[in-house]
Amino acid sequence: MLSWLENQVVFSAVLSLVLITGMMTCVAYCIYFERKISAWIQDRQGPNRVGFLGLFGNFHFWGLGQPIADGAKFFLKEDIIPARVDKPLFILAPAISMIVALIGFVVIPWGGSYMLGETLMNVQVANPDVGLLYILGVGSMGVYGVVLGGWASNNKYSMYGAVRATAQMLSYEIPMGVAILVVVLASGQLRLEEIVLGQVGGNGLWNIVLHPVSFLILLITLFAETNRAPFDLAEAEQELVGGFHTEYSSMKFAMFFLGEYVHMITGSAFICVLFLGGWELSFFGIGPAFPGTGIEDVGLISVIIKIGVLAVKVAFFIFLFMLVRWTLPRFRFDQLMRLAWKGLIPVSLGILLLTVFGLYMGWQRSVLFNLGGEIAIVAATLGVVVLANKPVTGRQDNMPAVTQPLGG
Amino acid sequence: MIPYILYVLFALGGAAIYLAMPKPSGSQRRAALVLGVGVIAGLLALMSMHFVAPNSNNFFFYMFAGLAILAAGRVVTHPVPTYSAVYFALVILCVAVLLVIQRAEFLAVALIIIYAGAILVTYAFVIMLAQQSGAVSTDTRAREPLMAILVSFVIAGAIAGKIEQIDAVPVKMTAQVPQAVTDVPIETTLPATEMESGHTKAIGEIMFGPYLVVVELSGILLLIAMVGAIAISRKQVPIEDTGEPKLPVGQIGREVPPF
Amino acid sequence: MPDPGSYILLGAVLFAIGMVGFLARRNLIVMFLSTEIMFQGVVLNVVAFSRLHGRLTGDAYGLFLLVIAAVEAGLALGLVVLLYRRKHTLDAESWSAMSG
Incomplete structure (x- = not known):
């Protein structure tokens, strides 16, 4: 009956269709929940009017129809292309943003293996040899949408937004890459599925237990990579109107917006796979595995459980993203740069050295060694940074005169 | 026989690039595009007839090889440097695909991360900061395009002249x-x-x-x-006065005619 | 996998196009992009040769080529920024005054 499905290529195609549909729905509801959470934090009601065409009388389902109405609104609004923009790039930029965000999810292992008839399938669209690097590569392409959009808009605020985004992405990609390298060294794998299998209960601990500081670094850089607060300097409303998307309207604006949310989902799934055991639930790899989430469970129900476990973990991170956005103020740009170059990069390089040393001595599975070493590195970096740099704050009277700026 | 066909194709390709080169009087882009696509099609047809064994990967090879050549041509002929950078990103992606076809996945991904992710973004950064006043004579006037094309394609022709012998080498x-x-x-x-x-x-x-x-x-x-x-x-560094009018500090935005 | 001959031909064409750009364009950034295109042609060639010989030496050379490209890009951009600060143009010919 389903024998035509028993082929990884066909299965992957079906899976990616399902995933894209699911992802877009998730994104729509993420926006709804973001508004609800911000309302909760600010002691408001949030969207609560749009139900389902009033079919249920006065009951509005807490505004659950809002995403549908929003989507319709974005499609129906007038799409303005300002007169003096660079038209081809202006149209291309949101598309790049969206596509790059969407193709990242293909290497995420959503639910281990699935025994379909006689064949063992990966519940993963593709399992390339270089899965982890693929995510890094795709993530590094993400900045093009912002840069090209900002440049094509021919608007000084958009331009400043694009310049900020470029500098930010380039700076935060370094600690991100090094933090990921630590996981690669610890597990000896670049395939995401194998990285998950290395953390499954019985096989080993979740990587967050072994490398908590790397986890934090990756989380911070993920905030920066997705351009979310407190790192959303590229679209700082108070300074830059809307930053790189000032000139965008209607569906083109929505595509930037959707791209950001998809990026958030993919990034959360990525961090779960790397540090939190992916689809596996066994309390940091210490306790017994939750029934149905072992390696040997390949039935339909266990796949659903595994996907559910990963979805809950991802939902937690998305909630964290939203909580941080609505509670923390935005960084200033020099603070942003200082955090990356004087904080995250030395710490991540130190952890990389520590991991290599641990591997050489055979201590890579020792929680005590890793934890102690990482705390020492963080303390040393903090000490050096605090002692060596008095932070520059407030308006400076005796700053050296700026000679010609590059773009002036 | 093959080298002579290649020489003709290279001559036509050089002509296409010459036509597409930015000139103050405007370039014949449409003619160049037609000629260029024709040359690429001829090149790929030659490859398919002479070199390539039938295989399912070949479709992707032809597609991305053609796209890479076309995009590379656009990089060197586009009068706006930002577009050159975007087309260069396209070249990188095509080359990465061609490397994947050759089972060099690691090299392909490294290429994308290093070039598209780091080098090119920095280039784009500098281009954007520097090119704020629209098309300048630097970009609309090529320097000795005819000689450049002649020299380059003679070198390519020298490789093409020997291409048949490579085919004769046993694979293992x-x-x-x-x-x-x-x-x-x-x-x-x-x-x-x-x-x-x-x-x-x-x-x-x-x-x-x-x-x-x-x-x-x-x-x-x-x-x-x-x-x-x-x-x-x-x-x-001291700023030399080049005599060109400068934009006031802080002014960003370039003159683009409304479409 | 297509025959190495096609890859070598493709590499030659990319190299030639990059060379045209390097010789004919006056914008420094476009000139450097052209050298990178030449690099791409070379990378395709070394990998093709490596497949021809059935070994991975060419892939290793490709990675070293990436290192060289990164070094070249870093230094070149530093120089371009310096030139731009001095002359406020990206025109390569503005340096020709130095040749006297």
């Missing part, structure tokens, strides 16, 4: 490799077996086996380059 010539190559004790990993363990593992074993010293040296090279780049770009 491990036994007959010159001594200089085999001096380095390399675990020869044939692509067939390489698929089992993965390209990444195989290339890692080579990089950290026989080429370990070279890896260390490249690290040192990168460090020196980093120090050099910082030293160069932090230097304060």
Whole structure:
């Protein structure tokens, strides 16, 4: 009956269709929940009017129809292309943003293996040899949408937004890459599925237990990579109107917006796979595995459980993203740069050295060694940074005169 | 026979690039596009007839090889540098796909991360900061395009003249490799077996086996380059007056005619 | 996998196009992009040769080429920024005054 499905290529195609549909729905509801959470934090009601065409009388389902109405609104609004923009790039930029965000999810292992008839399938669209690097590569392409959009808009605020985004992405990609390298060294794998299998209960601990500081670094850089607060300097409303998307309207604006949310989902799934055991639930790899989430469970129900476990973990991170956005103020740009170059990069390089040393001595599975070493590195970096740099704050009277700026 | 067809194709391709080169009087872009696409089609047809064994991967090879050549042509002929950078990103992606077809996945992804992710973004950064006043004469006037095309395509023609002999080389010539190559004790990993363990593992074993010293040296090279780049770009220089009108400090935005 | 001959031909074409750009364009950034295109042609060639010989030496060379490209880009951009600060143009010919 389903024998035509028993082929990884066909299965992957079906899976990616399902995933894209699911992802877009998730994104729509993420926006709804973001508004609800911000309302909760600010002691408001949030969207609560749009139900389902009033079919249920006065009951509005807490505004659950809002995403549908929003989507319709974005499609129906007038799409303005300002007169003096660079038209081809202006149209291309949101598309790049969206596509790059969407193709990242293909290497995420959503639910281990699935025994379909006689064949063992990966519940993963593709399992390339270089899965982890693929995510890094795709993530590094993400900045093009912002840069090209900002440049094509021919608007000084958009331009400043694009310049900020470029500098930010380039700076935060370094600690991100090094933090990921630590996981690669610890597990000896670049395939995401194998990285998950290395953390499954019985096989080993979740990587967050072994490398908590790397986890934090990756989380911070993920905030920066997705351009979310407190790192959303590229679209700082108070300074830059809307930053790189000032000139965008209607569906083109929505595509930037959707791209950001998809990026958030993919990034959360990525961090779960790397540090939190992916689809596996066994309390940091210490306790017994939750029934149905072992390696040997390949039935339909266990796949659903595994996907559910990963979805809950991802939902937690998305909630964290939203909580941080609505509670923390935005960084200033020099603070942003200082955090990356004087904080995250030395710490991540130190952890990389520590991991290599641990591997050489055979201590890579020792929680005590890793934890102690990482705390020492963080303390040393903090000490050096605090002692060596008095932070520059407030308006400076005796700053050296700026000679010609590059773009002036 | 093949070299002569190639010479003709290269001559036509050179003509296409000449037509597309930015000129103050405007370039004949449409004619160049038609000619260029024709040349690429001819080149790919020649490859398919003479070199390529039938295989399902070949469709992707033709598609991305053609796209790479077209995009490369646009990089060198587009009058707006930002577009050159975007087309260059396209070239990188096409080359990455061509490397994946050759089962060099690690190299392909490294190419994308390093070029598209780091180098090109920095280029785009500088272009955007520098090109704020619209098209300037630097970009609309090529420098001796005819001679440049002649020199370059003569070199390509020299390679093309020998291309038939490459085809004659047996594919598995491990036994007959010159001594200089085999001096380095390399675990020869044939692509067939390489698929089992993965390209990444195989290339890692080579990089950290026989080429370990070279890896260390490249690290040192990168460090020196980093120090050099910082030293160069932090230097304060006097601004020479070039006589060109300057934009007031802080003004951003370029004159683009409304479409 | 297509025959190495096609890759070598493709590499030659990319190299030639990059060379045209390097010789004919006056914008420094476009000139450097052209050298990178030449690099791409070379990378395709070394990998093709490596497949021809059935070994991975060419792939290793490709990675070292990436290192060289990164070094070159870093230094070149430093120089371009310096030139731009001095002359406010990206025109390569503005340096020709130095040749006297």
